[in-house]
Amino acid sequence: MNAEYSRIIETLKISGTRLIAVSKTKPPEAIMELYNAGQRDFGENKVQELREKQDVLPKDIRWHMIGHLQTNKVKYIAPWIHLIHSVDRFELLAEINKQADKNGRMIECLLQVFIADEETKFGFTKEVLFEMLRSEAFKKLQHIRICGLMGMATNTEDMEQVRNEFRGLKNLFDDVKRNYFSDAAYFKEISMGMSSDYTIAIEEGSTMVRIGSLLFGERMYK
Ligand SMILES: *Cc1c(COP(=O)(O)O)cnc(C)c1O
Numbered sequence: 503m504n505a506e507y508s509r510i511i512e513t514l515k516i517s518g519t520r521l522i523a524v525s526k527t528k529p530p531e532a533i534m535e536l537y538n539a540g541q542r543d544f545g546e547n548k549v550q551e552l553r554e555k556q557d558v559l560p561k562d563i564r565w566h567m568i569g570h571l572q573t574n575k576v577k578y579i580a581p582w583i584h585l586i587h588s589v590d591r592f593e594l595l596a597e598i599n600k601q602a603d604k605n606g607r608m609i610e611c612l613l614q615v616f617i618a619d620e621e622t623k624f625g626f627t628k629e630v631l632f633e634m635l636r637s638e639a640f641k642k643l644q645h646i647r648i649c650g651l652m653g654m655a656t657n658t659e660d661m662e663q664v665r666n667e668f669r670g671l672k673n674l675f676d677d678v679k680r681n682y683f684s685d686a687a688y689f690k691e692i693s694m695g696m697s698s699d700y701t702i703a704i705e706e707g708s709t710m711v712r713i714g715s716l717l718f719g720e721r722m723y724k
Contacts, residue, residue, distance in 0.1 A: 504535065504536065504539065504717065506716055506717055507536060507539055507541070507717055508539075510700075510713065510716070510717070513701070513704075514704070514711070517704045517708075518709075519695075519704050519708055519709055519710065519711055520543060520709060520710045520711075521541070521543065521710075521711060521713060522543045522544070522545040522566050522568070522693075522710055522711065522712045522713070523536055523541050523543065523544050523545065523713065523714075523717055523718075524544075524545040524546075524547075524568065524696075524712050524713060524714030524717075524718075525544045525545065525546060525555070525714070525718065526545070526546050526547050526548065526551065526569075526714065526721070527551075527721045527722065528718045528721075530555060530558055530559055532718055533555065533559060533563075534559070536717065537559070537560060537563065542562060542563055542564050543563075543564045543566060543584070544563055544564070544565060544566065545565075545566040545567075545568040545587070545712050545714075546565065546566070546567065546568065546569070547567075547568050547569025547570070547588075548569060549567075549571070549572075549575040549578055549579060552565060552567065552579055552583075553578055553579070556579075556582060564584035564585070565579075565582065565583055565584050566583075566584055566585050566586075566587060566712075567579060567583055567585070567586045567587065567588060568587045568588055568652075568693075568712055569588055570588060570590070570624050571586065571588055571589075571594060573593060573594055573597045576594070576597045576598050576601045577601050577604075580598070580601035580602060580604070580605050580607075580609065581605050581607075583609060584610070585610045585611070585612065585649065586598065586609065586610070586611045586612070587611075587612045587614065587652040587693050587710075587712070588612075588614045588624065588652065589611045589612065589613050589614060590613075590614045590624045590625050590626060591626075592634050592637075592639065592640065595611065595634075595640070595643060595646060596639070596643065598611060598645075598646055599643040599644070599645045599646045600645075602645035602646060603644075603645045607645070608645055608646065608647050609645065609646050609647070610646075610647045610649050610688075611646050611647065611648055611649065612648070612649055612650050612651055612652040612691060612693050613626055613631060613648060613650075613651050613652070614626065614651075614652045614653065614654075615627075615628070615631060615651050615652070615653045615671060615674060616653075617653040617654070617655065617667045617668075617670055617671050618653075618654055618655055618656040618657075618667060619656045619658075619663070619667075620656050620657065623654050625652075625653065625654075628674060631674075631678070632678075632681075635678065635681075635682045647688055648683070648689060649688050649689060649690065649691045650675065650689055650690060650691030650692055650693065650709070651671060651674065651675050651678065651691070651692055651693070652692075652693035652694065653667070653668070653671040653692075653693075653694050654694075654696070655667040655668060655694070655699055655703075661699070661702060664699050664702055665702050665705075665706060668694050668695070668699075668702060668703050668706035668707075668708070669706050671692060671694055671706075672692060672706055672707040675692050675707075690709065691709045691710055692707055692708050692709050692710070693708070693709070693710040693711075693712065694706070694708045694710075694711070695708045695711035695712065695713075696711070696712055696713060696714070697713050697714060697715045697716035697717075700713055700716075
């Protein structure tokens with residue numbers, strides 16, 4: 503058994519945080535190893551890879567989309583995706599709503615917020631987020647359920663900076679909850695923390711950590 507997996511699971515038990523095993527670039531056999539140890543939540547960042555794996559792996563796996571999602575690809579994952587963490591614009595949300603309707607289901611989403619001190623990360627700014635939440639167009643979407651927020655901290659050695667960014671996301675979550683989702687029990691998720699910073703994320707209130715390399719080893723990119 504994967505010793506790191508057992509160790510992480512024990513750590514998460516205390517805080518009640520959910521583990522999303524990020525299996526991008528890893529083969530189905532690697533996923534099955536964790537599946538056989540009891541893991542059911544897996545995260546991927548590419549639609550093509552998600553489709554291929556969903557097709558061949560057990561149907562009780564809960565697939566999480568964590569990467570940048572193109573509007574024209576939503577249709578391929580809409581029938582079965584468990585949670586989309588990376589909703590970063592209204593246009594995408596509208597398309598997810600449309601495809602959810604077509605499939606006769608509700609699709610659960612997180613709104614990705616830009617919290618890093620980097621130009622490469624996607625996500626809503628606070629201002630644009632509030633603007634969307636206030637809009638009539640947003641209120642009309644009946645086939646999506648916003649379950650919380652997602653964020654990625656800056657890729658830095660400075661763990662105080664990372665902690666501050668996570669804390670900022672938690673504060674924003676509380677703010678959004680109070681103003682727009684105070685009666686919605688399902689608005690409860692904060693997806694933050696990866697291999698290098700997940701223990702800090704948990705201390706700052708994460709409910710879902712997305713861990714890849716710590717579980718599966720370093721990724722090799724072609
Ligand atoms: C790859 C990825 C992760 C996991 O990163 P590790 O450092 O391997 O744990 C988490 N979140 C997102 C959005 C990713 O793309």
